[in-house]
Amino acid sequence: MTAKIQIKRIYEAAAADDGFRVLVDRLWPRGISKERAALDDWWKDIAPSPELRTWFGHKEERFAEFAEKYRAELSTGTAAPTHMVTVNEHLTAGENVTLLYGAKDPKINQALVLRDWMHAMMDK
Numbered sequence: 001m002t003a004k005i006q007i008k009r010i011y012e013a014a015a016a017d018d019g020f021r022v023l024v025d026r027l028w029p030r031g032i033s034k035e036r037a038a039l040d041d042w043w044k045d046i047a048p049s050p051e052l053r054t055w056f057g058h059k060e061e062r063f064a065e066f067a068e069k070y071r072a073e074l075s076t077g078t079a080a081p082t083h084m085v086t087v088n089e090h091l092t093a094g095e096n097v098t099l100l101y102g103a104k105d106p107k108i109n110q111a112l113v114l115r116d117w118m119h120a121m122m123d124k
Contacts, residue, residue, distance in 0.1 A: 003090065003092075003093075004096055004097075005091070005099065005115050005118055006097070006098050006099070007100075007109075007112060007115050008098050008100055008101075009100070009101060009102070009103075009106065010023060010025075010029050010032055010037060010100040010101065011029070011031075011032065011102070014038040018096060018098040020040050020086075020090045020095055020098065021037075021039050021040050021041075021098045021100060022039065022097065022098070022099060023037065023041075023042040023043065023100045023101075024043055024046055024047055024099045024100065024111055024114055025044075025047055025100075025101055025102050025110075026047035026053065027102075029102035032102075037100070039100070041086075043083055045079035046083050046114065047110060048069075048070050048073060049073060052066065052070060053110075058104070058105060058109070060105075066110075067112075067113045070110060070113050070114075071113060071117050074114070075117075080121075084118065084121055084122075087118060088122070099111045099114055099115055
């Protein structure tokens with residue numbers, strides 16, 4: 001079995017196949033203790049900027065534009081390349097990487113955009 005980058009809502013229980021668990025939200029999710037989160041890391045610096053997150057507001061009609069703007073932030077920022085090294089190390093070692101997010105909607109959230117961006121970076 002090949003290791004993969006997967007996404008999961010932080011409110012779901014941790015599982016053995018999660019591998020390296022990293023929160024990719026800038027804000028800590030409500031009602032989640034550090035113990036329950038079972039995080040290996042918290043990458044606040046890879047999350048969308050506060051301005052972009054506020055503008056998006058998890059409105060479905062803004063998701064496509066949000067994704068485009070967030071990919072631009074990822075491509076021009078300094079945090080994402082550093083975190084990609086960590087992601088690649090875990091994948092190479094055969095360990096899954098699980099990007100955790102707190103948003104309610106599994107179809108419109110930054111973790112989806114981040115996972116796809118990471119896959120695109122690995123394909124280069």
